[in-house]
Amino acid sequence: MTWWRRGVIYEIYPRSFQDSGGDGVGDLPGIAARLPYLQWLGVDAIWLTPVYPSPQRDFGYDITDHTAIDPRFGSLADFDALVAQAHGLGLRVILDYVPNHTSDQHPWFRDAAKRDWYLWHPGDPPNNWISVFGGPAWERDPDSGQSYYHAYLREQPDLNWRNPAVRAAMLGVLEFWIARGVDGFRVDAMRQLLKDPLWRDNPPNPDYVPGMPEYDSLLPVHTADLDEVQEIVAAMRAVIGDDRLMVAEVYAPIERLVRYYGEGGRGAHLPLNFHLIGTPWRAEDVGALIERYEAALPEGAWPNWVLGNHDRPRIASRVGPAQARVAAMLLLTLRGTPTLYYGDELGMADVPIAPHQAVDPGMARDPVRTPMRWDAGPHAGFSTAEPWLPVGAGQGVAAQRDDPRSMLTLYRRLLALRRDSDDLAEGAYRTLHAADGVLAYARGERTAVALNLTGEPRPLPVAGEIVLSTHSGGGASLQGDEGVVLTI
Ligand code: GLC
Secondary structure, three states: OOHHHHOOEEEEOHHHOOOOOOOOOOOHHHHHHOHHHHHHHOOOEEEEOOOOOOOOOOOOOOOOOOOOOOOOOOOHHHHHHHHHHHHHOOOEEEEEEOOOEOOOOOHHHHOHHHHHHEOEEOOOOOOOOEOOOOOEOEEEOOOOOOEEEOOOOOOOOEEOOOOHHHHHHHHHHHHHHHHOOOOEEEEOOHHHOOOOOOOOOOOEOOOOOEOEOHHHHEOOOOOOOOOOHHHHHHHHHHHHOOOOEEEEOOOOOHHHHHHHHOOOOOOOOEEOOOHHHHOOOOHHHHHHHHHHHHHHOOOOOOOEEEOOOOOOOOHHHHHOHHHHHHHHHHHHHOOOEEEEEOOHHHOOOOOOOOHHHOOOOOOOOHHHOOOOOOOOOHHHHOOOOOOOOOOOOOOOHHHHOOOOOOHHHHHHHHHHHHHHOHHHHHOOEEEEEEEOOEEEEEEOOOEEEEEEOOOOOEEOOOOOEEEEEOOOOOOOEEOOOOEEEEEO
């Protein structure tokens, strides 16, 4: 069995994990210094969001050089040292790979000879396409009078993946990092890579109601998830191979999402499954989601689950602190590879950001990207300088690590249980109960999980011996907000 099937991925937002340079922004040596913590916690791999040179308009997702390290974060030597130290501790390193767009400051975009590396249209925008971040997806260049397409910010022009030179250059980026020893990639914006060559209008979304993000006013049938994208997925997978992990960011309905596994090992190992993020936190809904996802998985595909990331509200804010413990148990006992967002193991919630401190251009994602809380030192041990975003209130690692009731202890126990249990790591999933606020399921032959998604006591719908509870007790019935793992 490959490591990532049993493994747990931990997402690090490098700006906010640990600052070692005293500038209020996290960096690679800071991450390296905290690797022993991650080993102690019990995760298997770290995924770093982009650390490449960038004007930081979209905080690293606007790249000027895909094969270098931004001096804010350190140097290539720091990166090599981080990989070596991680490997020494048995941790894998996964990089964010951003193939869909570059920064508008990238030398390619500024090179007149590489005009066909991007998507230019003479004159005014040819259609109604909207940026994911809102507003028109076309920007008119005053010098040439031409317009270019950008799925995200205007400072993030989309690359033209129909151009073989772009393809060769961007696949070469994968090879560069593979040669430096990385263990995998998380491919950004996978489904956006190709757009309709005829540049037809996107149709209106009949389900759109005012108040929804502007992007949702159209159905992106000509700008996302084109069938031909699968061929690029396969080209990337061919470079990444079987010994390294290919994770893909794919926001899509389950039936479309699972196509990114590809056929015959030609797709992503793990097309990220974000559906827990949008599903109502009710036993019936979560149970139905798991059933639908499990049923949709193609032969041989390995499932995966995500509770949160750097783009979406944190789980503790979505369901509240008490249910966040239940959610932790769900994430770490479902069948499939979990991705854990840094700080969720402390119960970190969204941190309110005053308007004058806001830095995310328009998307309001700052509250979920605030510094990790380590100890009682200045700025919670994150930095000696004023952090780039404020540190939220609440206990950090030092205060939680020896407290048997803390969220951190719960996460660590769940991670250990999962590591030691073949049932939890590999056993088949079977729903036992999904009603009246309680979701219960079996994993393998001898393990069951029962989760009370309400604040009221509920009968325990499965008999067995409790091996782990989100609460201290563990009795014949479930307390409000309690989850238990049982041997049956
Ligand atoms: C992905 C990233 C997000 C970024 C966008 C554009 O959705 O997760 O943070 O803004 O791609 O690169």
